[in-house]
Amino acid sequence: MKIVVDQSKCCGHARCNAFAPDLFELDDLGYVAVSEVEVPAGMEEAAQTGAGACPERAITIL
Numbered sequence: 676m677k678i679v680v681d682q683s684k685c686c687g688h689a690r691c692n693a694f695a696p697d698l699f700e701l702d703d704l705g706y707v708a709v710s711e712v713e714v715p716a717g718m719e720e721a722a723q724t725g726a727g728a729c730p731e732r733a734i735t736i737l
């Protein structure tokens with residue numbers, strides 16, 4: 676499972692990070708700082724929850 680973030684859509688809501696801080700790192704301004712992350716085993720549910728929490732639909736799970 677892989678997370679792909681369209682950083683151009685990120686508005687800094689930080690909801691992804693609230694649900695899965697280890698997967699969705701933020702920069703100093705509060706915008707998501709990652710574009711692609713391989714999801715470690717056991718973190719799939721957190722990845723799905725974090726992705727689904729983004730109101731901008733900036734996160735895709737592959």
Ligand code: F3S
Nearest residue numbers: 685686689690691729
């Ligand atoms: Fe950005 Fe969405 Fe996360 S707007 S900080 S990717 S919740």
